Amino acid sequence: MKKFFFSAFVAAAALIGVSSCNNVTNVSLSSDLDSVGYAYGVFFGNQYSNFQDSGVVVPEVTMDLDNFIAGFVSAVRRDSDNLKISVADASTLLNSFQEKLRKQMEEKHQKEVAENKEKGSAFMAENAKKEGVVTLESGLQIETIVEGTGKQPKDGDKVVVNYKGSLVDGTVFDQNDSVTFNINGVVKGFKEGLLNMKVGGKAIVTMPSELGYGDRGAGQNIPGGSTLQFEIELREVIPASKK
Secondary structure, three states: OOOHHHHHHHHHHHOOEEEOOOOOOOOOHHHHHHHHHHHHHHHHHHHHHHHOOOOOOOOOOOHHHHHHHHHHHOOOOOOOOOOOOOOOHHHHHHHHHHHHHHHHHHHHHHHHHHHHHHHHHEEEEEEHOOEEEOOHHHHHHHHEEEOOOOOOOOOOOOEEEEEEEOOOOOOOOEEEEEEEEHHHOOOOHHHHHOOOOOOOOEEEEEEEEEHOOOOEEEEEEOOOOOOOEEEEEEEEEOOOOOO
């Protein structure tokens, strides 16, 4: 039950606002136990604030902190006379509410994915008209800025590159210089772009979401369904070790 309660609280906290709570300043920390009790409150309050700031929001869902504290205190004291919801019913209610929030989050996510794909398709359609842009069979678009003359990477090789990754609105989500990695460790579109370059070359690679991070996206910086554009400079190829 402890594990369930914490996970349910975390899921709800990511989505809900906070109403006022009274008497937050009338606190005495005159003993170790007073301080420990207050520390627990600080810990869970800080967790709540972190999830509230996470950017995941479903509007018009609000939890009253006074109600939360009243239920918490009555349960801790096993005060059945003032416990308005039984422990069993609380578990059922939280499970139901958590499922409701999960569905709301999924619906919100799918709507954002569809919008991002629509924006990405329109962007790529315009980008394909630019002089010098080549669209490959996979849907990847490559615009060669500087034609390389050196070694061309192969599957399994490591590469040293400078790159900048952007969303279609120009937001830069990642940028690195002289970074080394195995080309099998990056998203499909980035890998395919590298396989079509030679050392010394520079190119702008534009990829639909299925060649990037798909519907899931990546962290807070790359929403699901995002079309990605990378400016890549291939500086070196390190051949895969022979067995």
